[in-house]
Amino acid sequence: MNDQNEYAGYSIEELNIKLNRFKKIQMAMYVAAILASITIAIVSYVQNAPKGYQMIPIFLVLGIGYPFLAFGGLRKKIQTELNSRNK
Template structure:
């Protein structure tokens, strides 16, 4: 296995842009899941439909866990690369 990070060829500006992009993407997915959960709660409450409440935890789990699992490792690698460059 190679010790070289796949982001080592990118400039600091490109790495910073990628880091911000993934952070915004994580936040966007979280906010979308939160909005969807609130919408389901409002509709379920207004129509007195209790089955709608069952999907709210699913939205929240997916909105929090998926972005963390999908982009957390990428962000960590980018931060590691930026930190290693700042030490040199």
């Protein structure tokens, strides 16, 4: 089995760029989910449509859970590679 991290071929600068990019994407998805949920809540309240409130948890789970699952492991691997090079 290969113990080498898949990010071992990248330079430290490239790893930092990738790490920052993943953080920005993850934060943008968080913010988009929260804004969509707030918008749905406001529109549902104004139009007196209680079924609209059912979509809010879906947006929050997808907007917060998915980026964590998708980018959490990648960020951890990149951080591990950076930590191993700084020793």
